[in-house]
Amino acid sequence: MLTSVELCAGAGGQALGLERAGFGHTALVEIDKHCCNTLRHNRPAWQVLEEDMRVFKHRAGDFAGMDLLAGGLPCPPFSVAGKQLGEEDERNLFNDAIDIIDVTRPRAVMIENVRGFLDAVFHDYRERLKTQLDKLGYRTDWRLLNASDYGVPQLRPRVVIVAVQKERAEFFDWPDPLPHNPPTVGETLRDLMAAGGWRGADDWADKADEIAPTIVGGSKKHGGPDLGPTRARAAWATLGVEGRTVAYEPPGPFHNDMPRLTVPMVARIQGFPDEWHFTGAKTNAYRQVGNAFPPPVAEAVGRQIGRALRKRKLHAVAG
Numbered sequence: 001m002l003t004s005v006e007l008c009a010g011a012g013g014q015a016l017g018l019e020r021a022g023f024g025h026t027a028l029v030e031i032d033k034h035c036c037n038t039l040r041h042n043r044p045a046w047q048v049l050e051e052d053m054r055v056f057k058h059r060a061g062d063f064a065g066m067d068l069l070a071g072g073l074p075c076p077p078f079s080v081a082g083k084q085l086g087e088e089d090e091r092n093l094f095n096d097a098i099d100i101i102d103v104t105r106p107r108a109v110m111i112e113n114v115r116g117f118l119d120a121v122f123h124d125y126r127e128r129l130k131t132q133l134d135k136l137g138y139r140t141d142w143r144l145l146n147a148s149d150y151g152v153p154q155l156r157p158r159v160v161i162v163a164v165q166k167e168r169a170e171f172f173d174w175p176d177p178l179p180h181n182p183p184t185v186g187e188t189l190r191d192l193m194a195a196g197g198w199r200g201a202d203d204w205a206d207k208a209d210e211i212a213p214t215i216v217g218g219s220k221k222h223g224g225p226d227l228g229p230t231r232a233r234a235a236w237a238t239l240g241v242e243g244r245t246v247a248y249e250p251p252g253p254f255h256n257d258m259p260r261l262t263v264p265m266v267a268r269i270q271g272f273p274d275e276w277h278f279t280g281a282k283t284n285a286y287r288q289v290g291n292a293f294p295p296p297v298a299e300a301v302g303r304q305i306g307r308a309l310r311k312r313k314l315h316a317v318a319g
Contacts, residue, residue, distance in 0.1 A: 007071030011288035017298025034284040060100045069106040109163040139169035149177035152271040154212040171308035175300035196250040208239040217290025271296045
């Protein structure tokens with residue numbers, strides 16, 4: 001089995017996808033206690049390190065030689081919802097990630113971030129990042145991937161950065177989109193909406209005939225249990241969903257208004273399996289889901305990275 005270490009692991013979206021792609025996690029680094037509780041609850045065997053990535057980097061050498069270093073580095077420095085301070089943002093951890101890569105020298109690196117990372121204002125920063133990785137022996141590429149291309153019923157574009165050691169980089173190819181559209185919100189949530197006996201579930205599901213807008217998790221300061229700002233809530237309303245709050249339970253038999261989503265419903269829209277449980281109160285659980293990287297996208301990229309690494313190993317043996 002290929003080995004990996006994950007930085008800023010969150011509630012496990014990327015980790016779960018990479019597990020499905022054949023990676024065994026040596027360690028998962030995450031500073032948020034609620035996310036750590038979720039990781040431990042779902043995978044007791046995983047080594048979850050509840051600490052700041054900047055602290056972890058001082059002992060990262062203990063994990064040298066893994067196949068993959070993965071991570072979902074903080075998005076606010078590059079998000080259009082913020083000030084886009086990039087390298088000047090105190091939350092930017094790319095330089096710390098480079099330090100960890102330098103110490104551990106993984107065979108490949110996978111980092112996901114928001115689409116704002118590709119904005120023109122960050123062109124020089126991206127090129128500098130590529131130069132740094134080139135000096136460490138990696139060939140680097142990035143691509144904007146839409147979660148809906150990989151079966152996730154949601155409009156969720158994310159940038160994925162992949163760096164592979166130069167001697168095996170030729171074997172990496174980006175995953176192809178699936179040949180069919182993802183299920184609609186109605187198809188995805190019909191059974192969960194009907195779980196409380198709601199008589200209008202089938203009618204609602206038939207009308208919720210598009211994929212979801214991007215799930216918004218929010219920050220600790222500003223993120224509440226709602227489906228995002230005014231524009232996002234308006235988009236949800238076109239699907240017959242009340243987005244101002246998240247519900248504890250599915251609608252009852254005689255519910256007459258637009259239904260609200262529960263945390264399990266939002267998790268399914270993010271591509272999580274139903275058995276993946278998010279611990280903590282509703283607001284914390286929803287924030288974990290909303291900030292997650294959809295597992296199917298991580299799996300698709302992870303399989304291609306794994307294919308490249310295995311091909312190289314087989315090629316070396318054959319040679």
